[in-house]
Amino acid sequence: MPPARRPEPEPPPLDVPPDVVRYIDRTRALYASQKPYRWVRHDPATEPPPWTPLARPLAESAVAVISSGGVHLASQEPFHFRNDLSDREIPLDADPATLRVTHFGYDTTDAKRDPGCVLPLAALRALAAEGVIGRALPPALSFVGGIYSARLVRAEVAPRFRDFVLRARADLAYLVPA
Amino acid sequence: MGLIAREIEQAGVPTIAVTSAWDITAAVCPPRSVYLHYPLGHQGGKPGDLADQIAVTRTALELGAAITRPGAIVRAPRRWDVPGDEGWEARAYAPEHTPVGAGGTPSRG
Numbered sequence: 001m002p003p004a005r006r007p008e009p010e011p012p013p014l015d016v017p018p019d020v021v022r023y024i025d026r027t028r029a030l031y032a033s034q035k036p037y038r039w040v041r042h043d044p045a046t047e048p049p050p051w052t053p054l055a056r057p058l059a060e061s062a063v064a065v066i067s068s069g070g071v072h073l074a075s076q077e078p079f080h081f082r083n084d085l086s087d088r089e090i091p092l093d094a095d096p097a098t099l100r101v102t103h104f105g106y107d108t109t110d111a112k113r114d115p116g117c118v119l120p121l122a123a124l125r126a127l128a129a130e131g132v133i134g135r136a137l138p139p140a141l142s143f144v145g146g147i148y149s150a151r152l153v154r155a156e157v158a159p160r161f162r163d164f165v166l167r168a169r170a171d172l173a174y175l176v177p178a
Numbered sequence: 179m180g181l182i183a184r185e186i187e188q189a190g191v192p193t194i195a196v197t198s199a200w201d202i203t204a205a206v207c208p209p210r211s212v213y214l215h216y217p218l219g220h221q222g223g224k225p226g227d228l229a230d231q232i233a234v235t236r237t238a239l240e241l242g243a244a245i246t247r248p249g250a251i252v253r254a255p256r257r258w259d260v261p262g263d264e265g266w267e268a269r270a271y272a273p274e275h276t277p278v279g280a281g282g283t284p285s286r287g
Contacts, residue, residue, distance in 0.1 A: 017253075019267070020200040020215065026271040040181060042207040044249045049209040050188040051248040058243050064191075068179055069219070106218045110225035120222035123231040132236055145179060158185035165191050173186050174239065175195040175208075176221050177179040 011041045040150045055171055060134045064170035066161060068145030069111055069118025069178035070103030078102040079144045085156050089139035092121055103144050106178050118178040137168045145177055180206025194242030196221045196234070196254075203251055210245040212238040216258045217266050224260060 016022065024039055031037065042049070054061070070079050072088040079086070079102040090099070099115040101108045111117045124136040141164055147153050165173045180203060183193040187209045195211045197203040198218055203211050214221055214234060223231030237254045245252060258266065 014201050014204045016201045016204060020213070021198075021267050021270045022201050023199045023218075023271055024201045024205065026273075030271060030273055039202065039205050041205050042184075044207050047207070049184050049207050049248045051209055052187050052190050052192045054192045054243055058239055063239075066179075066182070067222070069222075108219060111219050114225040116228070116231050117220045117222045117225050120231045120235045122228055123223065123235040126228070126232050127236055127239070133239065150181065153181045154185075158182045161182050162185045162189045162191075165186050166189060170191055172243075173183070173191055173193045174235075175179050175183055175193055177195065177197060177199075178219050178221060 011043070037148065056134075058133050058172075059131055061171035062135050062137050062169065063124070063133050064137045064165045064168050064173045065119070065121075065124060065140040065176070066164075066173060067119040067140065067142045067176040067178065069115070069142060069176065070101050070108070070144040071111075071115050071119045071142040072100055072102065074098050074100050083147055083149065083152070084144050085147060085152060087141050087143040087157075087160070090119065090121070090142055092125060092136055092138045092140060094121060096122075103178065105145065111178070118176060120176065124174075134171070137170055180208040183208035183210075194239060194245075196238040196242075197251070200251060207249045209248050210242045211251040212241045213251050213253045214238070214256055215253070216256070217263075217270055220258075224258075230256075 028036055076088050081104050101111045101115055116122055119142055127133050128135045179195055183195050187193050193209055195208050196214055197211050198214050198216050198221055200213050223234040241252050
């Protein structure tokens, strides 16, 4: 008989300011009847994030943009309901009228009305024109966050997006979750 | 998105993430994050408000680029002042205000 699995120790509480919404706690309450989802935890002391200094000032940087807001062109296949690992390439100058938003995990009312809420293409074009950034790199990439499998994100999604950013020769990646 | 940020940064490209979920971001600990106190689904800015979207994106990029401590989360000095949306924090993902379509079963792969 296999030994009984010991429950994993609870990770230390997160250092969170008092006024922010505690989404982890609220999600636990929403799905109280189900096995609790184990959010990814990296202890900054033992698993600090990798670090690459900015090579040049923002004003000279080519910026790649990735949004997990579930934005796609009307001509592209919509995203599936959940655990959809695919992505869509969005031209930087896409007409907002041709953009659609399909996502199950957040209230998309505003994003459907104005996809700039989750993929700020016009803002990035304006910042490039003003010289705040060097340029925004085409195309932008969008996918649906709320992929419940951290294993699949690590194994499939993250390496693909890493290669996208490397191929684009980006100086910086700007990530807009939803 | 934090896992993706870590992967990209590991490959030698710096990342800046804008976030409205401080706790989830702190848990994953991406290299550079800028916290925006807006409801989820608006990390690009307010709907139909290009000036706000420009200000949010500019602030996130500038504050993010200035981060020197790996894993830091810095707060963007922006307020969600959409009329009629006062007290949004109490409604966000509260059980009596389940988000649209959030009926999926969380599972681990």
